[in-house]
Amino acid sequence: MMTLYGYFRSSTSYRTRIAMNLKGLDYDYISVNLAKDEQLADAFKSLNPQGLVPVLQTDDLLLYQSPAILEWLEEVHPKPAIA
């Protein structure tokens, strides 16, 4: 199972969400409210010390930086291709 941490007004989050939805992937979504600085909370920074969304958590991986997430998605779930 995958969990995407993001925020609705974050373009880097929705580019990730768009790719996952296009690929028809099943995932949980957790909102990190940037307007309330939730990205700076210790609980979130233990996932991503950079304090930025998006973060993608899989059973054995923790990924951040949306280009890296997109690259991983494309490699592991190539169909349909996004690039």
Ligand SMILES: N[C@@H](CCC(=O)N[C@@H](CS)C(=O)NCC(=O)O)C(=O)O
């Ligand atoms: N290069 C990163 C940028 C991530 C980024 O800047 N995320 C913004 C939202 S679009 C963020 O979390 N901002 C919180 C902050 O600056 O405290 C990526 O593509 O994932």
